[in-house]
Amino acid sequence: MRKVLLxxxxxxxxxxxxxxRGEPVIGPVTFSEKESRGQVLFDRHCHKCHTHGEGGxxxxxxxxxxxxxxxxxxxxxxxxxxxSFSREQISEEELDALLEYLVALRRAGR
Amino acid sequence: MRAxxxxxxxxxxxxxxxxxxxxxxxxxxxxxxxxxxxxxxxxALPPGYRIEVVxxxxxxxxxxxxxxxxxxxxxxxxxxxxxxxTTPRLLRIDGSTPVEVARGEKNGPxxxxxxxxxxxxxxxxxxxxxxxxxRIAPDGRITALVxxxxxxxxxxxxGPAIGPDGQIYFTVGVATNSGVVGEDNFQxxxxxxxxxxxxxxxxxxxxxxxxxxxxxxxGDGRANTGAFVPFGTQTRAGxxxxxxxxxxxxxxxxxxxxxxxxxxxxxxxxxxxxxxGPDGALYVTENxxxxxxxxxxxxxxxVLWRIxxxxxxxxPDYAEGQPxxxxxxxxxxxxxxxxxLAKHPGQPPKPVAVLGVHASANGFDFSRSAAFGxxxxxxxxxxxxxxxxxGKVLHPVxxxxxxxxxxxxxxxxxxxxxxxxAGPATKVGGAGLERPVAARFDPSGNALYVVDFxxxxxxxxxxKPQAGTGVLWRIxRG
Numbered sequence: 001m002r003k004v005l006l007x008x009x010x011x012x013x014x015x016x017x018x019x020x021r022g023e024p025v026i027g028p029v030t031f032s033e034k035e036s037r038g039q040v041l042f043d044r045h046c047h048k049c050h051t052h053g054e055g056g057x058x059x060x061x062x063x064x065x066x067x068x069x070x071x072x073x074x075x076x077x078x079x080x081x082x083x084s085f086s087r088e089q090i091s092e093e094e095l096d097a098l099l100e101y102l103v104a105l106r107r108a109g110r
Numbered sequence: 111m112r113a114x115x116x117x118x119x120x121x122x123x124x125x126x127x128x129x130x131x132x133x134x135x136x137x138x139x140x141x142x143x144x145x146x147x148x149x150x151x152x153x154a155l156p157p158g159y160r161i162e163v164v165x166x167x168x169x170x171x172x173x174x175x176x177x178x179x180x181x182x183x184x185x186x187x188x189x190x191x192x193x194x195x196t197t198p199r200l201l202r203i204d205g206s207t208p209v210e211v212a213r214g215e216k217n218g219p220x221x222x223x224x225x226x227x228x229x230x231x232x233x234x235x236x237x238x239x240x241x242x243x244x245r246i247a248p249d250g251r252i253t254a255l256v257x258x259x260x261x262x263x264x265x266x267x268x269g270p271a272i273g274p275d276g277q278i279y280f281t282v283g284v285a286t287n288s289g290v291v292g293e294d295n296f297q298x299x300x301x302x303x304x305x306x307x308x309x310x311x312x313x314x315x316x317x318x319x320x321x322x323x324x325x326x327x328x329g330d331g332r333a334n335t336g337a338f339v340p341f342g343t344q345t346r347a348g349x350x351x352x353x354x355x356x357x358x359x360x361x362x363x364x365x366x367x368x369x370x371x372x373x374x375x376x377x378x379x380x381x382x383x384x385x386x387g388p389d390g391a392l393y394v395t396e397n398x399x400x401x402x403x404x405x406x407x408x409x410x411x412x413v414l415w416r417i418x419x420x421x422x423x424x425x426p427d428y429a430e431g432q433p434x435x436x437x438x439x440x441x442x443x444x445x446x447x448x449x450x451l452a453k454h455p456g457q458p459p460k461p462v463a464v465l466g467v468h469a470s471a472n473g474f475d476f477s478r479s480a481a482f483g484x485x486x487x488x489x490x491x492x493x494x495x496x497x498x499x500x501g502k503v504l505h506p507v508x509x510x511x512x513x514x515x516x517x518x519x520x521x522x523x524x525x526x527x528x529x530x531x532a533g534p535a536t537k538v539g540g541a542g543l544e545r546p547v548a549a550r551f552d553p554s555g556n557a558l559y560v561v562d563f564x565x566x567x568x569x570x571x572x573x574k575p576q577a578g579t580g581v582l583w584r585i586x587r588g
Contacts, residue, residue: 020532024155056504
């Protein structure tokens with residue numbers, strides 16, 4: 001438990017890279033077919049608060065090194081002001097694609 | 111396993127930050143010392159595109175249109191949030207010094223302009239005399255096609271757009287945030303001038319009779335106010351409010367010769383940008399609810415709609431096609447919202463695209479040139495948030511041009527300031543964009559003109575617009 005918490009703090013401190021991923025800023029990014037489906041889902045469900053993944057109403061997520069299982073958990077249960085998303089709103093298959101997109105987007109900033 | 115879940119939640123909370131505890135950091139929450147500096151190199155674009163300044167020193171510009179010779183003309187609003195009245199003007203941008211073509215009355219803001227049949231058509235917001243649709247001849251003569259539109263409130267008469275049927279399409283935004291006149295409208299300024307003004311439905315509606323208590327800003331003590339009635343007036347369950355046209359929160363159309371406006375669609379909050387798509391349909395950007403006033407709504411995005419004639423789009427009980435009773439729209443620390451209408455006129459459609467909360471998605475146009483690229487996609491100017499007046503944001507939202515694939519709702523950044531963080535130049539540094547308010551292609555389709563309203567600061571007291579800081583930009587490819 002303590003190791004995980006220390007890792008969490010370390011990861012939080014590491015999350016200081018720019019969250020910007022737009023084509024004008026980092027150039028074109030090529031996504032797989034699954035990641036592209038994930039982008040459409042992101043833009044439908046997430047973009048409004050985590051605008052372009054950079055943040056807006058809500059925090060940025062492009063620069064947060066959360067593992068997929070944690071993002072999945074947060075999406076399903078919600079946290080603080082963030083609402084939860086049921087399987088009726090985003091199916092498991094759709095969430096897989098969405099998380100693949102987010103990981104690809106995060107990687108694109110390196 | 112349990113420790114893993116707990117750790118995950120701690121980690122997620124650490125990385126996500128706490129919305130409640132963090133202060134607002136909107137794009138307008140900054141300082142400005144004139145003059146505005148300009149450097150096109152500070153604007154980021156996709157590879158192969160370039161941007162340049164066409165005109166600067168404009169005061170509250172809101173729209174651009176092109177005459178028969180292809181010359182750009184800009185409208186200056188003549189009014190800005192912050193209760194700043196100037197003179198609305200139509201300017202020809204011909205060389206380095208703009209030439210005044212026409213000037214309007216103290217009844218701004220002029221919110222947009224279109225050109226057809228040898229004349230300009232302007233949407234006059236109508237803060238003092240009500241909204242109007244104006245026809246401006248090339249010699250500057252102004253004729254009103256429609257007058258006394260109900261737009262004295264928070265939002266105005268917007269547009270116009272020329273339809274494939276030759277009709278002049280325009281919109282009227284709602285008077286309030288979410289149907290109830292309150293203290294926020296007093297802060298805007300109009301409630302002092304028009305204490306009886308309120309939202310007007312386009313069709314008869316039946317109320318649930320919810321009333322909202324607030325400080326009595328027009329007298330002493332407390333006031334109770336219902337929906338679709340003047341400040342301090344209560345409503346009861348089952349009460350019917352008569353509909354009429356023209357009305358609040360709706361798309362209308364009128365003949366280029368004038369006459370009685372016809373209703374096209376309603377239930378829209380602030381439908382600002384208008385353009386006809388390659389499919390011949392009318393598309394509209396709508397500014398979503400704010401977290402303010404007697405009935406605050408949280409977390410509702412701006413959206414791009416494809417307009418179906420006759421449809422109801424959900425205001426004041428739906429957002430982005432979803433019921434406002436959804437817990438997602440409950441402001442933190444407050445109760446879940448209740449519906450104002452006892453019966454809804456229909457099921458709202460689904461939006462074409464869901465844009466950022468408080469992005470202020472405004473004027474837009476569709477690319478039709480293969481040389482420019484992205485044919486069929488909508489290029490939308492995002493004015494940017496007005497936090498904290500409209501609600502808290504953790505990062506600036508908007509302040510850029512995005513392109514939207516209307517076939518699947520994908521949103522891509524197209525033009526924005528360079529740097530590690532997005533936002534207006536006054537916030538993030540450099541000398542690039544401030545507040546893009548309209549985007550329109552020239553007649554060739556090869557150049558995208560972006561109207562930049564200029565510097566508009568925000569604090570808890572409201573907007574502080576800076577005259578003479580507006581810019582017209584041009585984006586080309588190759």
